[in-house]
Amino acid sequence: MPAEQPGRKLPRSPRCTTPQLLIAERIILHLDLDAFFCAVEELRNPSLRGKPFVVGGRPDQRGVVSSASYPARRFGVRSAMPTSQAMRLCPGLIVVSGSRAHYAEYSRRVMGLLREYGGALQQISIDEAFLDATGLTQDPRALALEIQSRIRDEAGLPASIGVATSKLVAKMASGRAKPSGVLVVAPGQEAEFLAPMPVGELWGIGPATAARLERIGIATIGDLQRAAPQSLRSIFRDHAASMVARARGLDSSPVHAEREVKSISEERTFARDVRDPEALRQMLLALSDEVAARLRAHHRFAHTVHLKLRWYDFYTVTRQTTLLVPTQLGEEIFAAAESLWWQAWLGRGESRNRQRGDPIRLIGVGVSGLSEGLPITLFGDPQREARLALAHALDELRAQYGKHIVRRAGLLRLGR
Numbered sequence: 001m002p003a004e005q006p007g008r009k010l011p012r013s014p015r016c017t018t019p020q021l022l023i024a025e026r027i028i029l030h031l032d033l034d035a036f037f038c039a040v041e042e043l044r045n046p047s048l049r050g051k052p053f054v055v056g057g058r059p060d061q062r063g064v065v066s067s068a069s070y071p072a073r074r075f076g077v078r079s080a081m082p083t084s085q086a087m088r089l090c091p092g093l094i095v096v097s098g099s100r101a102h103y104a105e106y107s108r109r110v111m112g113l114l115r116e117y118g119g120a121l122q123q124i125s126i127d128e129a130f131l132d133a134t135g136l137t138q139d140p141r142a143l144a145l146e147i148q149s150r151i152r153d154e155a156g157l158p159a160s161i162g163v164a165t166s167k168l169v170a171k172m173a174s175g176r177a178k179p180s181g182v183l184v185v186a187p188g189q190e191a192e193f194l195a196p197m198p199v200g201e202l203w204g205i206g207p208a209t210a211a212r213l214e215r216i217g218i219a220t221i222g223d224l225q226r227a228a229p230q231s232l233r234s235i236f237r238d239h240a241a242s243m244v245a246r247a248r249g250l251d252s253s254p255v256h257a258e259r260e261v262k263s264i265s266e267e268r269t270f271a272r273d274v275r276d277p278e279a280l281r282q283m284l285l286a287l288s289d290e291v292a293a294r295l296r297a298h299h300r301f302a303h304t305v306h307l308k309l310r311w312y313d314f315y316t317v318t319r320q321t322t323l324l325v326p327t328q329l330g331e332e333i334f335a336a337a338e339s340l341w342w343q344a345w346l347g348r349g350e351s352r353n354r355q356r357g358d359p360i361r362l363i364g365v366g367v368s369g370l371s372e373g374l375p376i377t378l379f380g381d382p383q384r385e386a387r388l389a390l391a392h393a394l395d396e397l398r399a400q401y402g403k404h405i406v407r408r409a410g411l412l413r414l415g416r
Helices: 036-044 083-089 100-115 140-155 167-177 190-194 207-215 221-226 229-247 277-297 330-346 382-401 409-414
Strands: 028-033 053-056 065-068 094-096 121-125 128-132 159-164 182-184 263-274 300-311 316-327 360-372
Touching: 028 100, 028 140, 028 167, 036 053, 036 065, 036 100, 053 083, 065 083, 100 121, 100 128, 100 140, 128 167, 140 159, 140 182, 159 167, 167 182, 167 190, 190 221, 207 229, 221 229, 263 277, 263 300, 277 300, 277 330, 277 360, 277 382, 300 330, 316 330, 316 360, 330 360
Parallel strands: 053 094, 159 182
Antiparallel strands: 028 128, 028 159, 053 065, 121 128, 263 360, 300 316, 300 360
């Protein structure tokens, strides 16, 4: 199905008369801002338009590409590629450092525009969101074109939009609509739409899984649609049937309406009071990882880390520290929480003649001062970028196969 390019600006009202999807079906839109970081930089510096450039770290500092303009992509330049490699592929490539504040501001502007339509909105990254338009319109193509036109006119940004009866197919459709297109997959056409695509393009299947599928003769999503679930158990285990269903475009997951998240915390009350420092340390690490995973799920970075301690006699203290660089990495949250714990538990100054190392009943880790978007300090720091990319990859594995599919070796003692 060819992507439909935007035409004239449509009326502001989302209610249209020409039916495209049956009103009984769900209408889900997936919006993806095209080459978002690069598009923002072109607004800030119009001389970049039409030129091959990337947003990322400097090549002499082992920088990594965060986003590549479409002219740069024609040379094979891609995100997550070392900047030095990108410059070898594209002589004369322009490297622009990132601007977190500007990206966050444009993202807020676009998400605010989407909220005007009243449907459940789920932002899944700084430049992507789902909108549940069920009941808002009988003509989803007209609605998508209107939204696309408004984003171009009011924010100056290009966007691609996929429309379908599910989040899965809508997201796949927006990818096929790029750049700057709209693609509607009508009810009943989901499997046909997905079938010709390489199996690795199915949302939720990574390169390693795609390679395993190809080794058993499953090269396209259509091949996966026709596969017997029992033949896939060695790859997907108990999720084999659900992956075949996804390949057919069956996905009933809802669009989760966003709520304002101001803080995130996790705490545990021990069945028996604990004074073993290694056991407490491991629990701090586990709680830090859980908080970090929730930060990533909400697409937030934390500026402040909190510690909560409750002793055997219910005496409770809280401590906090502000980070120099906002984070959503478990190891960085843990480093701050561990320092607070060490001072509070083994330090001096606790009242009521408390002894150093007295048994602990409850321990908790929290974060606040949350912000959207990538911190400017992330750009040009390949170690942090790599750790964050790994954390997101592990989140996807746990979402697909269960939270215990991958665990830190240091947490095996906890059985976590």
